Amino acid sequence: MTKKINIYQVAYKNLLRKKTRTGLTILGIGLSAWVLISLLGFNRGYEAALNKDIDNMGFQVLVTAKGCPYEAATLMLKGGTGLRYMKESILADILKHKEVERLTPQLMAAIFDPNKGESGGINAYLGVDPVTFPAMKSYLKFKQGGWFTDPTALEAVVGYEAAELEQREVGDKMLIPEKNIEFKVVGILARSGTADDGTIFMPLKTVQKIFDKEGLITAAGIKVNKDANMTELENKLYDLPDVQVVSMAQVKNTIMSLVSTAKVMVFSIALIAILIAMLGVINTILMSVLERYQEIGIIKSMGAMPWDVFRMIWTETVILCLLGGVIGIGIAFALSKITDILIRRLLPYTPTGSLISIDSQLGFITLGVVLGIGLLSGIYPAWRAARVRPLESIRSEGD
Amino acid sequence: MSRENNLALEAQHLTKIYKRGAEEIVAVDDVSLTVRKGEFVSFIGPSGSGKTTLINILGCLDNTTSGSLKISGETVFSENKCLSESDLTKIRRQVFGYIFQKFYLVPTLTVYENVLLPFAFFKKAEANADPMEILRFLGIDKRTSHRPSELSGGEMQRVAIARALINKPEILLADEPTGNLDSKRSVEIGEILKRLNEKEGLTVLLVTHNPALAGIAHRTISLHDGKIA
Numbered sequence A: 001m002t003k004k005i006n007i008y009q010v011a012y013k014n015l016l017r018k019k020t021r022t023g024l025t026i027l028g029i030g031l032s033a034w035v036l037i038s039l040l041g042f043n044r045g046y047e048a049a050l051n052k053d054i055d056n057m058g059f060q061v062l063v064t065a066k067g068c069p070y071e072a073a074t075l076m077l078k079g080g081t082g083l084r085y086m087k088e089s090i091l092a093d094i095l096k097h098k099e100v101e102r103l104t105p106q107l108m109a110a111i112f113d114p115n116k117g118e119s120g121g122i123n124a125y126l127g128v129d130p131v132t133f134p135a136m137k138s139y140l141k142f143k144q145g146g147w148f149t150d151p152t153a154l155e156a157v158v159g160y161e162a163a164e165l166e167q168r169e170v171g172d173k174m175l176i177p178e179k180n181i182e183f184k185v186v187g188i189l190a191r192s193g194t195a196d197d198g199t200i201f202m203p204l205k206t207v208q209k210i211f212d213k214e215g216l217i218t219a220a221g222i223k224v225n226k227d228a229n230m231t232e233l234e235n236k237l238y239d240l241p242d243v244q245v246v247s248m249a250q251v252k253n254t255i256m257s258l259v260s261t262a263k264v265m266v267f268s269i270a271l272i273a274i275l276i277a278m279l280g281v282i283n284t285i286l287m288s289v290l291e292r293y294q295e296i297g298i299i300k301s302m303g304a305m306p307w308d309v310f311r312m313i314w315t316e317t318v319i320l321c322l323l324g325g326v327i328g329i330g331i332a333f334a335l336s337k338i339t340d341i342l343i344r345r346l347l348p349y350t351p352t353g354s355l356i357s358i359d360s361q362l363g364f365i366t367l368g369v370v371l372g373i374g375l376l377s378g379i380y381p382a383w384r385a386a387r388v389r390p391l392e393s394i395r396s397e398g399d
Numbered sequence B: 001m002s003r004e005n006n007l008a009l010e011a012q013h014l015t016k017i018y019k020r021g022a023e024e025i026v027a028v029d030d031v032s033l034t035v036r037k038g039e040f041v042s043f044i045g046p047s048g049s050g051k052t053t054l055i056n057i058l059g060c061l062d063n064t065t066s067g068s069l070k071i072s073g074e075t076v077f078s079e080n081k082c083l084s085e086s087d088l089t090k091i092r093r094q095v096f097g098y099i100f101q102k103f104y105l106v107p108t109l110t111v112y113e114n115v116l117l118p119f120a121f122f123k124k125a126e127a128n129a130d131p132m133e134i135l136r137f138l139g140i141d142k143r144t145s146h147r148p149s150e151l152s153g154g155e156m157q158r159v160a161i162a163r164a165l166i167n168k169p170e171i172l173l174a175d176e177p178t179g180n181l182d183s184k185r186s187v188e189i190g191e192i193l194k195r196l197n198e199k200e201g202l203t204v205l206l207v208t209h210n211p212a213l214a215g216i217a218h219r220t221i222s223l224h225d226g227k228i229a
């Protein structure tokens, strides 16, 4: 029997003394580690998802009729209500500028469909030019079928999710409510992870005719020449009457500034969670030090130096924090989908991709932070324990 | 010189004054005494007579207010020398083993781990004897894997003694070691201390208010109001 015992074993075994208290403290740290890693993952994932959305638009500048810029921003990314119209003739004026490489007109039409979902919903139809639109969005892939056969055909290309929702196949007929007009599905897009997934595309001329908007468009998307000066182009476009120019950079900034408010809030929550966890650790360890006052005194009479005792107590806090950290990070990985949903509810605009990107690197960073919390919160209790004098502790019982 | 080397402890005019507000309590009042190596000395006296205070100073658990103390001829306290807590620790772990009225075993560790606990902090070069030998000597070798809560009071005190002995101290300090035990167990602990003194040549300082127990020592020192009576 040559078993040995060291300071770390003593520390570890001490934590088993009050299992409930230890467990609750670990849980507290676990929760704050979960919040922390999810937020770090969000910080990284959100911007990446937003950039992807914007790159997938195929154009960098959108010209719309004058309106609220936020509306324009959501219009671009989601398709929406509050539509305003421009004359088609504006396209020629835009094309005059040398910075414009490609131009595509769009007409958005929305109509209430009482049969959509449980209580009805908005159906959005995007009229696009059969020549310029596919060229600009060359990355769009078809799951089935292809683009329209004729610029005035009663045909539609349906986004992946829109098709899935209505269970449509190529060749199916669909009805535009109110108008009582039937059209044929000629193509279904593959999933792109962007707003295109939920859109029904129809030829521009067809939409203009069905919705009585001949000669009108809601937006024109511009693909800019590689080396063109964006600001200069924007200024020139503003010379056109009653237009609103939205650049993608601007959209991104608008959204990011809306999100940053949410971010500040969310990071404050994380900070509070960490502080609470820290107080929990300090409280737990301090209590266990005070409970063991005499035991620590005896340990010192055995020849333990203050630093030995300090290390012993410090080890206890580190064990607590590392265990909590590992559990919290585990939860974060396991529940990242649910966290994603929770965060989506908090934000004004959420990109389609995964909002939270956590990986092992982020896991190690979080573990490092939690370890830092442990080391920091252990200092005071460990210091208190280190300066226990053997005499005081033996005396404190009174005889 | 050779005479001095024969002394385990040499205390001159030790005085300890506690201040409680404006009131001064002289817990140890001008005590001078010497203890030879291998001697068994008991301290007896009524409660509050300063036994614990004195033995704590002799055992380097506490500083004096005035007076001097030499251990094996080396000055620990004197008028112009007062040691820091870590210097005191170094002396304590070289020279002393302590047992108290309460056993202060670590409840989460087994008997064996409790006995080995001092090694987690310090192991004397000459301490590498088989721990089982000590456990056998104390009659607790069958209990090594038990927790303290599974032991009787007498057994717990033996574990505490084993722990105090594991680093082979020169001097064993025992402050009311039988205070929590019935008379049969008290006698047993007294016999253990006696045997340690006779067989191992351990210097033993025993504080008790039980005259029968004090009687097993070579010499009994009576304290009254902090003074040797």
Ligand SMILES: Nc1ncnc2c1ncn2[C@@H]1O[C@H](COP(=O)(O)OP(=O)(O)O)[C@@H](O)[C@H]1O
Pocket (backbone or CB within 6 Å): A395, A399, B018, B019, B020, B025, B026, B027, B045, B046, B047, B048, B049, B050, B051, B052, B053, B054
């Ligand atoms: N830390 C202390 N502060 C103030 N007075 C103390 C302290 N420790 C002991 N005393 C007092 O010193 C006297 C001697 O106490 P003590 O050495 O414990 O006696 P004994 O061990 O013989 O019962 C008592 O009057 C006690 O109240």
Ligand SMILES: [Mg+2]
Pocket (backbone or CB within 6 Å): A399, B051, B052, B053
């Ligand atoms: Mg006493």
